Amino acid sequence: EVPLVESGGGSVQPGGSLTLSCTASNFTGDDFDMAWYRQTPGKECELVSRIKSDGQAYYRDSVKGRFAISQDNAKNAVFLQMNSLKPEDTGAYYCVALPWHLTVVFLPHPCRAVGHWGQGTQVTVSS
16 A cells, blocks of 8 residues: 555646645554645755644745645545645645654755655646
């Protein structure tokens, strides 16, 4: 069974909305925070949002007020509601399970450097 599987990506016009979903079969309880990262071609990955087991959420500045992360512990799922999408939101979005003790870091860094990663889902925002 694949531990992390993303869905919900697609193409949308600027101002549109998408909801990404991730099933996280092997990552339950308090050991892991769940996060969404994204990568644009030629660039490193950047943290978009992260949610702790108690529901505390973190967002990078560029998505605050537009994106919302949530989780359903009963269904082992995490979601990213994305509203008012902009072309700069385009990229491959990854669902990631991070050990809870890792510091929240918004600076770009190599993809898959830490944690457990899904295969990704593409989001394209274009008119």
